[in-house]
Amino acid sequence: xxxxxxxxxxxxxxxxxxxxxxxxxxxxxxxxxxxxxxxxxxxxxxxxxxxxxxxxxxxxxxxxxxxxxxxxxxxxxxxxxxxxxxxxxxxxxxxxxxxxxxxxxxxxxxxxxxxxxxxxxxxxxxxxxxxxxxxxxxxxxxxxxxxxxxxxxxxxxx
Numbered sequence: 001x002x003x004x005x006x007x008x009x010x011x012x013x014x015x016x017x018x019x020x021x022x023x024x025x026x027x028x029x030x031x032x033x034x035x036x037x038x039x040x041x042x043x044x045x046x047x048x049x050x051x052x053x054x055x056x057x058x059x060x061x062x063x064x065x066x067x068x069x070x071x072x073x074x075x076x077x078x079x080x081x082x083x084x085x086x087x088x089x090x091x092x093x094x095x096x097x098x099x100x101x102x103x104x105x106x107x108x109x110x111x112x113x114x115x116x117x118x119x120x121x122x123x124x125x126x127x128x129x130x131x132x133x134x135x136x137x138x139x140x141x142x143x144x145x146x147x148x149x150x151x152x153x154x155x156x157x158x
Contacts, residue, residue: 017139036146045102052152061094070112
């Protein structure tokens with residue numbers, strides 16, 4: 001007998017883990033109040049314009065990069081093909097941001113996240129390892145950048 005995970009179960013866990021990563025900590029791996037949107041809620045444009053660690057991209061670039069990643073993943077899965085993209089573009093282009101630009105970047109992240117949730121909702125079956133890996137990588141990749149953002153904020157506010 002072949003064992004398998006029901007697509008509905010997989011989607012439910014994916015939604016829960018994405019919710020924890022982006023919105024509402026449920027106890028999988030984050031501490032209360034540390035999801036991405038909770039973390040970004042009190043970050044000013046001035047703080048978002050500071051390079052992480054003094055030498056790397058800004059916090060705004062980190063957030064823009066996560067939105068870009070989600071957009072690339074969503075388009076690739078829907079199109080069924082994974083094309084080369086310029087991953088470095090965000091890091092090169094996003095530096096200091098105005099309050100309006102910072103607000104737009106956070107809104108873009110929310111919209112990208114909502115499209116990923118719609119994509120998962122539209123996926124009744126996970127038919128390839130690439131699809132499953134992409135779904136899991138969405139959580140892992142975002143969690144990595146959330147850690148970078150939170151670490152930078154700890155340094156900034158110390």
